[in-house]
Amino acid sequence: MLQKTRGIALSYIRYRETSIIARVYTEEFGLQxxxxxxVRTAKSKNNRIALFQPLTLLEMVVYYKSDRDLTRLSEVKTNFPFQSLPFEVGKSTIAMFVTEMLNKVLKEETGSPTLFRFLxxxxxxxxxxxxNYENFHLIFLLKLSFFLGFGPESAREFESQLRENSYPFLPDEEMDAALNTMLRQPFGTPIKLDRSARNELADALVTYYHIHIxxxxxxxxLPVLREVLG
Structure with missing residues (x-):
């Protein structure tokens, strides 16, 4: 049955001579x-494979069957072509990290409109x-954790869970304030973190995800992220 849905490209692998298998988080059907x-030929129209670069926002018509793990696309396009994300080193590094985390944590094969809207x-x-996007990946992981069912209510709760799992995270007052701001304020809120603190918090957040997943x-x-954006 043909169905319309929006999606977010996560990754793809080569398939046979000219095709790919694309992993997409969809609004209607979850992870598909x-x-x-x-799409891997010189004659491919409009460089269609570029539609499946990480985090591209897609408009799709798909063949959907609930008992199939692998289906086909009928139509695909984007109404939001990227102008900066793949071309600026800082943003593309963030996108690489965020996409890897999403590939690891998104499992559900059912739609979640609120999660999709957040993404x-x-x-x-x-x-x-x-x-004010240098801390995007930190804020993103904190906010995403609530959709996954283990979001901390405060910096104190976050730190407590790390300590209970023997992770030596000892933030100062500035880090505590930054964490609480990230939890409560939207993307783009100015947050003062130096390179060392940003790296420390990125490591702590990945450890926090390890505790729960x-x-x-x-x-x-993560090492590339630390090098480029730390």
Whole structure:
């Protein structure tokens, strides 16, 4: 059955000679995998494979069957082509990290309109932001944790859970204030963190996710993130 849905591209792998299997988080059906034919050829129209670069916002018509793990796309386009996110080193590094985390933590094959809306708003902010996006990945992970069911209510709760799991996280007053601001304020709120503190908090947040998601595994983009944005 053909269905319309919006989606967010997460990743893809090569499939056969000219096709890919794209992993997409959709508004209607949650996490889905789609075969996309004939996108890895010189004759592919309008460089269609670019539609599946990380975090691209998609408008799709899909073949949907609830008992299928792998289906096909009928139509796909974006009404929000990126102008900065893939081309600015800081933003593209953040996108790489965020996409890796989403690939690891998004499991549900049912739609969640509130989660989807949060993801879209997050991507739009990152694409359009001119300033105050250097802490985006930290704020994103904190806010995402609530949709996943383990969001901390305060900096104190966050720190307490880390200590209970033997992680040596000892923030000062400035870090506490930054954490509470991230939890309560929207993206783009100015937050003062130096390079060292930003790295420390990124490590702590990934550890926090490890505590709650056993299958998280190694986050390979974290060292790159620390180097570029720390």
């Amino acid at each position: 995998s789609y075969i996309v034919n004939s 879209v708003e997050s991507v739009v902010f990152l694409e359009e932001a001119k300033v 056993d299958s998280l595994g190694e986050v390979k983009s």
